Every structure is written in C-alpha cells, then in structure tokens.
Amino acid sequence: MLVTTPPPALPEGLRGDYAAARPDFTVVQNMADYSDADHATWRALYGRQAECLRERAAAAYLAGLERLPFRDGVPDFAASSAVLRRATGWTLVAVPGLIPDDAFFDHLAQRRFPVTHWIRKPEELDYIVEPDIFHDAFGHVPMLAQPDFAEFLAAYGRMGAHAKRLGALKPLARLYWHMVEFGLLREDGRVRAYGAGILSSATETLHATESDKPRRLRFDPWRVLRSEYFIDDLQPTYFVIEDFSELYAAVDRLPALLEAARDAAPIPPGAAAEGDQPYRLTGEE
Numbered sequence: 001m002l003v004t005t006p007p008p009a010l011p012e013g014l015r016g017d018y019a020a021a022r023p024d025f026t027v028v029q030n031m032a033d034y035s036d037a038d039h040a041t042w043r044a045l046y047g048r049q050a051e052c053l054r055e056r057a058a059a060a061y062l063a064g065l066e067r068l069p070f071r072d073g074v075p076d077f078a079a080s081s082a083v084l085r086r087a088t089g090w091t092l093v094a095v096p097g098l099i100p101d102d103a104f105f106d107h108l109a110q111r112r113f114p115v116t117h118w119i120r121k122p123e124e125l126d127y128i129v130e131p132d133i134f135h136d137a138f139g140h141v142p143m144l145a146q147p148d149f150a151e152f153l154a155a156y157g158r159m160g161a162h163a164k165r166l167g168a169l170k171p172l173a174r175l176y177w178h179m180v181e182f183g184l185l186r187e188d189g190r191v192r193a194y195g196a197g198i199l200s201s202a203t204e205t206l207h208a209t210e211s212d213k214p215r216r217l218r219f220d221p222w223r224v225l226r227s228e229y230f231i232d233d234l235q236p237t238y239f240v241i242e243d244f245s246e247l248y249a250a251v252d253r254l255p256a257l258l259e260a261a262r263d264a265a266p267i268p269p270g271a272a273a274e275g276d277q278p279y280r281l282t283g284e285e
C-alpha cells in the first residue's frame, strides 16, 4: 500500500515525494539517484561545518562524526547504520521529509532514526526551510553513537503515545526542540553544542557557543517543557546539560511533568522565569 498524499498533520508544500513512501513513511535510499552536484553540495557543507565545529561541538558528537562514513559525499544509510548498530543498536531509515508525529515516535522507539533522503540545492547552502539530509544526517546522526543520548532518544519515542493521550504533545515537542535540536553541554569548563539545529548551521553554532546575546540556562525539564521557541530565527534561550545521562534520567519524571506542563502557562521565547539558573560561557564553576 502506498501513501498517495501527505497526511493532514504535515505542512503544505513539502518538497519530498510522499507518493513513494510506505505506510511507515520510509522510502528506499537509492545511492545512484544522487548526482555529482549533490555529492559536491554535501562535501561543501561538510567541509565548512566540520571546520566550524572543531572547537565548538561536544566531544561525543565529534567522535561520532569521525566514526561515520560522512566525509566523501552524501552518506549511504546502510553503511552508517552498520556503524550505529554496533555502537548503540540504532539504524537509519530514509524518509521523504517531515513525517507525522505517530510515525516519528514509533521509529524512534524502535531505534530507527528517520533521515530525509534528498539534499538541498547549491543556492541553499546557507539556509533551507525544510530539514534535508545534511541537517538530519550531519546534525543528528553522530549523537546516535553516544549511548546515553541514544537511550534518551528511544525513550523519547516511547513517550510519544503517552503524551498524545495526555494532550501534551506541545510540551513534549519542546523537549525535543531544546534538548535534541538545540542542546548545549558543559565540557572542560566551556559550553559546547550537541544539538542538530545548532551543528548543521554555522550561524547558529557561533550564536549558541560564543555570542553573549542568548540566555543559557541549566537544564531543568520542568522549565524546558514550558519554554516556547522560534522555529525560524536564532534561539534566544538554550539549555545546558553537564552530562548526557541527565537527559535519560529525566525520563522517569516526564509523565507527571508533561501533564503539569500541559496545564501551565508557557514561557515565551527568550523570556526569563522564576528559578532560572544562568550559565556563563566560560570560567564558571
């Protein structure tokens, strides 16, 4: 059975070919479909961003990146999955682009990370509206080799159905946004990035790790679940963990916190809130 139209839960006008997708929204990644220009676009993005991240990304991310076959062109998901399977039991599945929440949660719970199979056009090197393979693979996949983070992401997927029953998908999405897309880690006395939305963007990397403009706060799940965000601008607030095990450790408290966050007033993007614990960039113990 094929899905013929993007489901209503997805935004209009997505670029991917949803007609080719299976019921779980996966498609086949055919390496022969990538042109020389596609590989050149990947290498241009990879080269530029890997350089930018050397001193700014978390060590675990850089170690994951090193293990994956990402350097020479658009990555083959089968080869990348072989690396991940050995490290943490995860695999990659190709998708046409954004997929509905239910399918997304189910893939994560099964340790399958959905990766958009197409790559942006050369004129979109600096900015693209929809996540493409560079964002999904370069940004997210290296962290899947980090055991605590990998456990957290699978637990996040398992939490999806529960949050939906509670009517708490918005707070759950905030957790993904702040801690998977835009998470920071304190490492060797400095703030380093591990979130994919940061790591796949040179501008956001500098903003998140070096600018004194954004608010950087100690990770607190209750604060995160209430914190709204901008989807099309640099983040005004980031949350900082000290160790990846903190994310998984928060999972046990999530059912109660999600319910409370559903009923609480959200905190607008960039606003301060009671109990905030700010981080300085360096030198703070």
Ligand SMILES: [Fe+2]
Binding pocket: 131, 135, 136, 139, 140, 181, 196, 197
């Ligand atoms: Fe993402």
